[in-house]
Amino acid sequence: MATPIKRIEKDFFLKYIYDEQVQVRFSKGRSQVTMVLEKPAKEEMQFWTNRNVYDLKEGEKITIMFDFRGQIISFPAELISYRDRTLIAKNPEFIYTNLDRSYSRVSAPSDLEVRFSFTNDRYSLSFPRVNDFEAVDEETIMKNYDLANLNDLVSQMEILIRRFATGYKLTIFKDSIPFSTEERVIAATGKCLYLPQATENFPIEDPYPKKRLITEDIFKSFLRNSEVNFHNVDDAYNKFFTKKQEKGISSDLWMPILFQEYVIGYIRVWVDKQGKAPLSFGVLDSMYQFAKILAYSLKVNRYFDSGKVNNDPFDGKIIDISASGLLFSYPISRLDAALLPETQLTVELKTPKRTIKNKAKVVRSFKDKLREYYGCNFLDTKPEDLRFLFEFIYGKPFTDKDAAFLIGNV
Numbered sequence: 471m472a473t474p475i476k477r478i479e480k481d482f483f484l485k486y487i488y489d490e491q492v493q494v495r496f497s498k499g500r501s502q503v504t505m506v507l508e509k510p511a512k513e514e515m516q517f518w519t520n521r522n523v524y525d526l527k528e529g530e531k532i533t534i535m536f537d538f539r540g541q542i543i544s545f546p547a548e549l550i551s552y553r554d555r556t557l558i559a560k561n562p563e564f565i566y567t568n569l570d571r572s573y574s575r576v577s578a579p580s581d582l583e584v585r586f587s588f589t590n591d592r593y594s595l596s597f598p599r600v601n602d603f604e605a606v607d608e609e610t611i612m613k614n615y616d617l618a619n620l621n622d623l624v625s626q627m628e629i630l631i632r633r634f635a636t637g638y639k640l641t642i643f644k645d646s647i648p649f650s651t652e653e654r655v656i657a658a659t660g661k662c663l664y665l666p667q668a669t670e671n672f673p674i675e676d677p678y679p680k681k682r683l684i685t686e687d688i689f690k691s692f693l694r695n696s697e698v699n700f701h702n703v704d705d706a707y708n709k710f711f712t713k714k715q716e717k718g719i720s721s722d723l724w725m726p727i728l729f730q731e732y733v734i735g736y737i738r739v740w741v742d743k744q745g746k747a748p749l750s751f752g753v754l755d756s757m758y759q760f761a762k763i764l765a766y767s768l769k770v771n772r773y774f775d776s777g778k779v780n781n782d783p784f785d786g787k788i789i790d791i792s793a794s795g796l797l798f799s800y801p802i803s804r805l806d807a808a809l810l811p812e813t814q815l816t817v818e819l820k821t822p823k824r825t826i827k828n829k830a831k832v833v834r835s836f837k838d839k840l841r842e843y844y845g846c847n848f849l850d851t852k853p854e855d856l857r858f859l860f861e862f863i864y865g866k867p868f869t870d871k872d873a874a875f876l877i878g879n880v
Contacts, residue, residue, distance in 0.1 A: 480565045483543060484511040487536060494536040497576030497864075498523055505557060514550060517557040526552040532559070532577065533790050546789075564836075576863060578788035581822055584798070587783045589814040589829060591769075595777040597643055597732040600660035601810060617767040627737075627760050634753055635739045636746060640764075642727075642735035651710060655692045656726040657733045659684060662758070663724035666748040668714040668740075677751075682758065721748040725757040729765040729774065731810055737761055783818075786844070793860040795830065795847040802842055809844055811835065817846070821862055826855045 487494060488507040494517070495504045505517040530549045535542060547559035578584070617623070624640065631638045641653075648657040656663055661684045664673065672686040684692075693706050714722065721741040726733045737757050741749060768774065786798035796817075800809070811832055819826040830846040837843065851859070861867060 480545075480562070483538070483565055484515070484561070486538070492536050494534050496532040496534050498526070498532070508556070511561055513561060515547065515559050515561060517559070519555045519557055522555055523552065523557075526557070528552075531789070534559075534562075576790055576792065578791045578796075579821075579863065582788070582791070582862075583820040584786065584788050584796070585783045585818045585820070586786055586798075587816045587818075588781050589816050592779050592781060593730060593732070593774050593777040594779050595729075595732050595734075595774060597729075597734045598648065598657035599731050600658070600728075600733060601731070602660065617763070617770040620764075620767045620771055623760075623763060623767055627764075630756060630760075631739055634747065634749065635741055636743045637740050639738040640735070641738070643733070644735075652724050652738075653736070654696065655684060655689060656724050656736055658692060658696070659688060660726055660728055660731075660733050661688065662726065662754065663689075663722070664749075664754055665714070665722040666750070668719045668722040669711055671711075718742045720744075720746070723749050723754060723757060725754070725761050727761045727765050729769065734765060734768070737764075787841075789843065791863060793848075793851075793856060793863060795833075795845065797843060797845045799841040799843045802837060802840060809835065809842070814849070815846065817848070819859065821858075823862075824855075824858055826851070826859060828855070 484507075486492065488510050491506050493504045493506060495502050497503070503519055503521065503523055505519040508516045508518050526549060528549060528551060531546055532549065533544055534547050535544045537543070543565060545562040545565040547562055550558040550560060552558070627640075628638070643657070648654045652663050662682055663684045672689050673683055674686055676683040676685055690703050690707060693703050719740050719742050723737075723739045725737045725739070727735045727737065737760065739749060739753065739757060741747075784800070786800045789797040789799055791797075809832055811834065813832045815830050815832070817828050817830045819828065828851050829849040831849055832844050833847050834845040835842060
């Protein structure tokens with residue numbers, strides 16, 4: 471995944487490529503142009519190209535790349551002018567590092583057409599929506615569980631819960647909105663509220679690789695932004711635990727039920743009986759899995775059908791493309807609510823000689839005033855399609871070295 475770096479680092483890299491006269495490169499058509507920075511970069515950058523490039527136009531955007539200590543550094547640049555091998559471009563707003571891609575991206579060939587559609591059904595629902603959530607392997611859930619029998623799934627969950635808890639509650643935000651502090655914080659974050667010892671603090675850190683817990687910092691930030699002023703955060707935080715103690719709750723777990731990016735409800739499990747063991751991480755993991763199963767059981771039982779949106783193909787403006795992914799933009803609209811990181815798309819790449827259908831995953835996004843930008847990685851390109859796409863994009867044969875680079879051997 472590409473990570474924008476801070477301005478001071480951007481200035482460092484621009485100074486570095488001038489001081490060291492580093493050869494940077496960009497692709498034009500199906501060939502590569504190298505160049506060096508002639509002057510220190512201020513408001514603009516002035517490069518000297520290794521050859522004449524006859525079809526560069528004012529306002530054209532190119533992606534400039536260079537190597538820094540074995541790492542690919544990339545930034546977009548808008549062309550101001552090009553004459554007598556002197557290229558002048560605007561300074562970039564961002565420079566990107568840690569590029570999670572196997573090949574350099576180049577401007578899309580003019581004879582390439584690209585269309586997108588969502589791999590799975592998409593919905594426009596009235597439930598609380600979050601931007602940060604863990605993608606679900608829907609096919610695995612569908613294959614491993616009898617999702618059609620919702621009542622049986624709930625009964626299985628109840629039997630399991632009785633082994634370790636004294637009470638539980640299953641809530642769907644159908645005819646109500648999140649009301650209690652616990653409901654509102656899980657609806658706002660899409661994360662689990664987990665208090666193994668309910669009279670003590672929230673976890674300081676989240677041990678899961680894909681973060682799923684409400685930590686102390688997250689909870690205090692929620693209080694600060696939605697409930698109390700800055701000076702009363704600690705008081706509100708302490709009162710939250712005091713109420714748990716007054717209700718006799720010794721261990722507490724509120725697991726949000728997410729369907730795609732929507733928090734549709736939650737499973738609450740608690741212990742209020744002396745001598746009962748605190749809720750463990752194993753309990754949390756079980757409830758996390760049940761929450762996913764329940765969400766997609768509701769889908770199978772057509773609970774969300776009224777909110778299903780047409781999965782019509784849409785065109786995006788291709789900024790650049792490689793053999794392993796692409797960057798496209800789309801006008802800011804309601805579509806950006808569905809194009810979240812981890813979203814999978816079907817991508818149709820149409821060339822004069824071959825049409826390639828591929829799956830792609832959105833790995834990053836950013837926006838300017840008018841458009842949203844989405845970086846995607848291809849997921850399942852067939853070997854023969856990869857070879858064709860490589861040669862079509864770069865205008866050179868696909869070698870064994872290129873194949874080894876794709877799978878990370880070099």
